Amino acid sequence: MNIQIFGTSKSFDTKKAQRYFKERGIRFQMIDLKEKGMSRGEFDSVARAVGGWKNLVDPNAKDKQTLALLDALVDWQKEDKLFENQQLLRQPIVRNGRQATAGYRPEVWAGWE
Numbered sequence: 001m002n003i004q005i006f007g008t009s010k011s012f013d014t015k016k017a018q019r020y021f022k023e024r025g026i027r028f029q030m031i032d033l034k035e036k037g038m039s040r041g042e043f044d045s046v047a048r049a050v051g052g053w054k055n056l057v058d059p060n061a062k063d064k065q066t067l068a069l070l071d072a073l074v075d076w077q078k079e080d081k082l083f084e085n086q087q088l089l090r091q092p093i094v095r096n097g098r099q100a101t102a103g104y105r106p107e108v109w110a111g112w113e
Contacts, residue, residue: 001112003028006038006046007092013104014092020106024113037086038093046093049100053079056102058090 003021005028007014021028031038038046047053061067066085070078082088090102094109101108 004095005092006031011091017092033086043083046100050102056089061088
């Protein structure tokens with residue numbers, strides 16, 4: 001198992017995800033989205049795993065202006081804009097190979113153990 005957690009240090013759900021894996025003795029790699037965002041390949045892989053980029057958008061993101069801009073764009077532009085503005089991603093994004101989740105999803109992670 002090769003767990004990667006993408007999130008920020010201020011995200012409560014990211015902290016809960018880290019605690020979930022620590023409590024079970026499962027090693028993981030934490031990637032802070034503020035310091036180093038996802039590569040395009042990682043982004044595309046995660047988007048496929050969660051059923052499309054629309055499932056990655058956090059409707060409660062703090063950057064309301066960019067969120068509104070995302071809504072105003074044409075569909076083919078939205079995915080690129082989301083990749084450029086990863087602060088709009090639902091956190092944490094937890095990845096295990098080709099599997100991934102967006103948001104706090106311990107019910108899914110339990111099947112990975």
